[in-house]
Amino acid sequence: MKKLIGLIALTFIGCAQLQHGQIQPVIFKDAKNKIMYTTCSGAVEDWASCFNKAKGTCSKGYEILDQKENAQGGKRELTFQCKNK
Numbered sequence: 424m425k426k427l428i429g430l431i432a433l434t435f436i437g438c439a440q441l442q443h444g445q446i447q448p449v450i451f452k453d454a455k456n457k458i459m460y461t462t463c464s465g466a467v468e469d470w471a472s473c474f475n476k477a478k479g480t481c482s483k484g485y486e487i488l489d490q491k492e493n494a495q496g497g498k499r500e501l502t503f504q505c506k507n508k
Contacts, residue, residue: 446472449480457481457505458488464498473501481505 446468449461459480463473477485481503489502 446476449476452502457507458502459505460500460502462498462500464496466497468499470499470501473499477501477503483508 447462447464449459452458452460459477461473461476463469463476477487482505484506485503486506487501487503489500491500492498
């Protein structure tokens with residue numbers, strides 16, 4: 424019985440982690456040219472999350488350089504460049 428309760432508890436913890444997953448960081452692909460990369464994958468993040476991260480990173484706006492989505496894994500990738508003006 425204790426094993427069953429433990430298994431149920433672990434299941435709930437796992438579900439909670441999926442609902443409140445970790446947001447992926449923005450990283451530099453090319454620091455000199457201010458080209459950045461981020462992912463916004465799965466059920467935790469969507470394209471709006473990627474765009475919000477780009478907006479929050481670039482105070483003068485940004486330009487999308489590449490945008491990819493893998494429908495099978497739900498993986499979304501955004502490469503962008505901060506504007507200078």
